[in-house]
Amino acid sequence: MYQTAGVSLEEALIEESIMHYDVSRRDFLKLCGGTAAMLGLSQAWIPQIASALEQAAKRPPVIWLSFQSCSGCFESLAKADYPDVATIVLDIISLNYQEVIMAAAGTQSEKNLDDTVAAGGYITIVEGAIATGIPEAMMVGGKTSEEIVGEVTANGAATIAVGTCAAYGGVQAMNPNPTGAKGVSDVISTPVINIPGCPSNPDTMVSTITYYLLYKEAPKLDSKGRPKFAFSQKVHDNCDRRAHFDSGEYVEEFGGEEEAKNYCLYKMGCKGPETHSPCPLTLWNSKQNWCIGSGNGCIGCMEPDFWDEFAGFYDTLPNVPVPGFIGVKTSTDYIGSTLVTATMTGIGIHAIATAAKGRFKENDDISEGSDD
Numbered sequence: 372m373y374q375t376a377g378v379s380l381e382e383a384l385i386e387e388s389i390m391h392y393d394v395s396r397r398d399f400l401k402l403c404g405g406t407a408a409m410l411g412l413s414q415a416w417i418p419q420i421a422s423a424l425e426q427a428a429k430r431p432p433v434i435w436l437s438f439q440s441c442s443g444c445f446e447s448l449a450k451a452d453y454p455d456v457a458t459i460v461l462d463i464i465s466l467n468y469q470e471v472i473m474a475a476a477g478t479q480s481e482k483n484l485d486d487t488v489a490a491g492g493y494i495t496i497v498e499g500a501i502a503t504g505i506p507e508a509m510m511v512g513g514k515t516s517e518e519i520v521g522e523v524t525a526n527g528a529a530t531i532a533v534g535t536c537a538a539y540g541g542v543q544a545m546n547p548n549p550t551g552a553k554g555v556s557d558v559i560s561t562p563v564i565n566i567p568g569c570p571s572n573p574d575t576m577v578s579t580i581t582y583y584l585l586y587k588e589a590p591k592l593d594s595k596g597r598p599k600f601a602f603s604q605k606v607h608d609n610c611d612r613r614a615h616f617d618s619g620e621y622v623e624e625f626g627g628e629e630e631a632k633n634y635c636l637y638k639m640g641c642k643g644p645e646t647h648s649p650c651p652l653t654l655w656n657s658k659q660n661w662c663i664g665s666g667n668g669c670i671g672c673m674e675p676d677f678w679d680e681f682a683g684f685y686d687t688l689p690n691v692p693v694p695g696f697i698g699v700k701t702s703t704d705y706i707g708s709t710l711v712t713a714t715m716t717g718i719g720i721h722a723i724a725t726a727a728k729g730r731f732k733e734n735d736d737i738s739e740g741s742d743d
């Protein structure tokens with residue numbers, strides 16, 4: 372470790388950053404530590420993250436475009452863990468255009484946008500779907516959403532689509548999709564980083580931006596354009612009710628004794644087994660809780676077309692991956708009864724897997740929704 376005047380270089384970098392942003396050391400270290408954890412980096416990276424955030428204070432500017440959406444994703448970012456942290460993030464990324472909070476209005480706001488685009492080197496963050504079927508359904512300053520996103524992203528350094536609407540069309544694209552809503556990557560030819568969610572998670576947004584500032588490039592993405600560091604695992608993989616799933620302990624009805632025991636919500640429609648998301652790790656609302664923690668199953672809001680694919684939200688998924696049965700997908704009812712039978716008759720685990728494969732081989736090609 373480097374030393375200077377009795378203080379390590381790492382400590383000096385952190386202290387300098389804290390002074391720069393006028394925030395508490397505790398909050399700043401939480402931001403840097405949380406970002407390191409999300410990116411899969413050791414805590415030894417905290418000084419570099421602090422340094423990258425400070426250096427980024429003068430660049431790059433950010434343009435936040437809002438289209439067909441509820442503005443929930445910006446609300447989500449603005450209400451990140453600590454107000455001070457949100458302030459840091461907004462300061463760091465030099466938010467030059469954001470329709471919900473910017474003080475400028477009318478021609479002045481459009482000038483801010485035009486000047487930033489002309490200067491180049493900015494990050495474009497898009498919230499909301501692009502209306503392609505009825506372009507007039509989403510216009511700002513006399514331009515359609517498709518025109519604006521095309522013009523703005525063309526001269527930018529990176530494009531991030533936050534929320535399922537900007538990533539894949541979201542609720543606007545739900546069948547019959549009256550406005551022809553599409554995700555950003557469907558209407559522009561340059562690369563897009565998707566951070567889906569309804570809303571998108573503030574930790575994932577901050578970590579993705581920080582990754583870009585650290586490495587000057589996009590993180591590795593999965594087949595649906597999502598950062599692998601955050602979306603490579605399913606809700607089901609890290610759920611704190613997973614032990615109950617593995618033990619065949621399910622909530623059978625809301626209000627029942629199984630619910631009071633926090634049993635698995637699979638039979639109550641939980642889509643966690645098919646949803647790629649870090650929610651069990653990041654949590655929500657200042658890390659107080661999350662959907663399953665509050666007693667409701669995951670509705671799969673970070674997967675494309677979840678409004679159609681996962682409706683109804685309380686219907687049991689017909690098939691789920693079962694631990695120990697590599698390549699096999701089957702129902703919990705079948706596995707439960709098979710395990711009981713196997714225990715009674717002394718059939719080995721390999722025989723169970725073979726039996727399950729034989730019965731459910733027609734389901735083997737069910738998509739898991741990612742390339743993990």
Ligand code: SF4
Pocket residue numbers: 606607608610611612613614616634635636637641642643644663668669
């Ligand atoms: S089915 Fe849902 S509640 Fe049950 S373990 Fe999986 S993610 Fe958790």
Ligand code: SF4
Pocket residue numbers: 568569606646648650661662663668669670671672673
């Ligand atoms: S737990 Fe599921 S429904 Fe809830 S925010 Fe995460 S991905 Fe969306």
